[in-house]
Amino acid sequence: MYYKNKDENWRKMADFWGRIFKINFAIGLVSGLTLTFQLGTNWGAYAEFMGDVFGPPLAVEALLAFFLEGTFFGAWIFLNRDRQKLKAFSMWMVALGTNISSLWIIIANGFMQHPVGYNMAADGSKVVMTDFLALITNGYVWYMMVHTLLAAYLLTAFLMMGICAYHFLKGNNNEVFKKSFSIAVAIALVTAVVLPVLGHGYAQYVTELQPAKGAAMDAIWETGSGEPMYLIQIPDSSTGSNSVQLLGIPGLASFLYTGSFSGTITGLNQLPHDELPPVEMIFWSFRLMTILGSLFIIEALLGLYLQKSGKLYTSDKYLKLMMWSIPLPYISITAGWIVAEVGRQPWIVYGLLKTANGISSVPISDVLLSITLISAFYLILMIFEIYLIKKTVVNATGVE
Template sequence: MIELLLLSRLQFAITAAFHFIFVPLTLGLALLVAVMETMYYRNKDETWRKMADFWGNIFKINFAIGLVSGITLTFQLGTNWGAYAEFMGDVFGPPLAMEALFAFFLEGTFLGAWIFLGHNRQKLKAFSMWMVALGTNISSLWIITANGFMQHPVGYEMVADGSKVVMTDFIALITNGYVWYMLIHTLLAAYLLTSFVIMGICAYHFLKGNNNEVFKKSFSIAVIIALATAVMLPVLGHGYAQYVAALQPTKGAAMDAIWETGSSVPMYLIQVPDSSTGSNSIQLLGIPGLASFLYTGSFSGTITGLNQLPQGELPPVEMIFWSFRLMTILGSLFIIVALLGLYLQKSGKLYTSKKYLKLLIWSIPLPYITITAGWIVAEVGRQPWMVYGLLKTANGVSSVPTSDVLLSISLISTFYMVLLIFEVYLIKKTVVNATGVE
C-alpha cells in the first residue's frame, strides 16, 4: 500500500509539475498580448502590431501544448485518487464546472476569433484577446478555489458517516482567504516569469545585433513588470507566510526548520535541518527575532516548534525547508537582475552589456524553478493531509495494481518529454526566425 501511495503521488507530481510549466507563461502572455493589440488599435503604430504578432505566436504554441498536458490531471482523480474524488466531489465539482462554463467558453470562443481575425478588424481582434486573457485568469481562480479548500476547508459539512464532505456555503468557498493569497501570489509569479522570458528572448536578439524596435520596446515593458512583481511578491509573501503559519503550523515551522517552541525566534542564514534528530545539524548567523517577525508579525512573537506538534502529522521537513530557501534566494536575485536591467537601459549601456545579456538568457529557467519550489512548499507542506484536517493522503488513493501505476508513469513521462521537446523546438524556431517581426 505504501508503494502504491508513493507511486500515485509521484505520478500526480509529475503531471502537475509538467502542466504548470506552461500555465504561468500563458497567463502572462495573454495579458500582455491583449495590451499590445489594444495599443495598436489606439495609435496604429506598426511596432505594437509586430509585438502582438511575435509574442502572440509564442502564446499560441505554449497555450496549445499546455492544454494537452492538463488532460491527464483530471483523469487521475478517477484512476488513482478515486477515494479522494468521492470524498471531495460535492466541493470539487462546482469550481471545475464554473471553470468549464466560463473560462473554457471564453478561451475556446475568443481564441479562435483572435487567431483568424485580421488586423483590419483590430477593435474586435483586441477585444477577443482580452476575453482570452480574462478566461485564462478566471481558470486560475476556479482551480485555486478547489485547492484552497484542500488547504483550508470552509463552507462545508461532513456527512454523518464521515465518508464525504458536502458544500453548504459557496460564497465562503470563493471568499476563502487562502484562495486569494494563493491566487494573487500565483498571478504575480506568472507575470514575473513572463517578463523574464521576454527579457531573455530580447537579450538573445540584442546579442545577435538585432536591436529591432519590437525587442527594445518589449524589453522596456518587461523589465518594469519584472521589477514590480519581484518586489511585490515578497511583500505579499510576508502576509501569506503569517496566514499559513496560523492555519497550518506544521508547514510554517517546516519552512524555516523551527524545531523548538520559543519567542523572538531567530532566522539563520546558514542552516541544515535534520529530521532524524529533530534539530538542525548546522545553524549559523542567526538574526534575532526575524523568524518570529516573518511568521507572527512581531519580533517577540511565539512560534510552535515541530517537536511540539503532532509527530504523525509532520511533512518532509528537508524538502519544505530547501524549497522555501530556494524560492526566497531566487526571488531576491530577480530583484537584483531587474534593477540592473533598468539601470543599463536608462544609461544606454544595455545593448553592449554582453555579460548581462547572457545572464538574462541563462535566467529564463530560474522563474520556472522558483514557481515549482513554491508549489512544493504549498502542496508537500500540507502532508500527510490531502484535505487539511479532514482526509489524509493515504486514505484518498485508489486500490489499483502497482504495475498499472508504473506503466502509466512511464507512458505519461514519455509523452510529456515528447511534448516538451516539441514546445522547445517550435518556440526556438519562432524566436530565432523572429516570426512576426517583419
C-alpha cells in the same frame, strides 16, 4: 496599442509574443486534459471524497472561463488582419479568461489547503458543500491567487527579457525588442518587489493555519519566542534538529512567521509526529524560492538601470545572464508549489483526508505505471513546447 495608434511595431509585437502565447496555450490545454485522467486513474478515492466540492468550481471554470478563452482564442486566430478591433478585443478576452481560469482552479485548491463551507456526510465518506460563498471568500484562495498570478507575470516578464536579450546579443536591436524589453523590465521589477512584500503576510497566514508547514519552511524544531533566522542552516529530520546553524539574525524568523520579533512559533518536535511533512524538502524549496526571489529584484533593477543609461545593448554579460535566467522563475514557481502541496502532507485535504486514503483502490504497481506514462507524456509535451518556442524565437530576426 496598435489598434489605437497604428504604429507597426505594436502590431509586430502582438504577433510575435502572440505566437509564443498560442504555443503555450495549446500545450497547456493538452496538459490539463491529462491531469483530469489522472484524477480518475490514481485518485479515485479522493475524487469521490471531494466530488461535491470539487465539481462546482471546475464546472464554473469550464463554463465561464474555458468557453470564454476557447471562443475568443478561435476568433483571435481566424480573424482577418483588417478586423483589428475585434481581434484586439478577442486577445483581451483570452487574457481575462486565462486569469479567471486560475481563480476557479485555485478555489478548488484553496479548499484542500483550508476546508470551509462544508459538512461531513453522516457516514464520513465525503464532504458536502453547504456554503458556496464561503468557498469563494476563503482567505487562502486570495493569498494564493495573488501570489500565483504575480509569479506568473514575473515569469512572463523574465521570459520576454531573456528572449529580447538573445536578440540584442545577436545585434538585432530593432524597436520590437526594445519596446518589449522596456515593458517586461517594468513588470519584472514591480512583481519581484511585490512578491516578497505580500509573501511575508502569506507566510504568517499559512503558519497560523498549518503550523507544521510554517515550522518546516524555516526548520524550527523547538517551540520558542523571538526565534532567530539563520543565514546558514542545514536541517536534519533524523535527529529532529539542525546539523548546522550559523549567523542567526535575532527575532527575524518570529517576525516573518508571526509578525512580531518576540512572537512564538510552535516547533516541529512539539507537533504530532505522524503529521509532519518532509521537512528538508519544504525547507530547501522555500529557501530556493525566496533566494531566487531576491535575485529577480537585483536582475530587474540592473536591467532598468542599464536601459535608462543606454548601456543595455552593449552589456553582453548582463544580456547573457538574462538569457540564462529564463529557467529560474520556472524553478522558483515549482519550488513554491512544492512548499504549498508537499508542505500540507500527510493530508490531501487538510485535516480531513490523508493522502494515503485518497488513492484509487488499484494495485500500487498500476498507480506507478500510470504515473510513469503520464510523466513520459509530459516530458514529450515539454520537449515539443521548447522546440516550437525556440524555433519561433530564433526565426524572429526580422519580426514581421
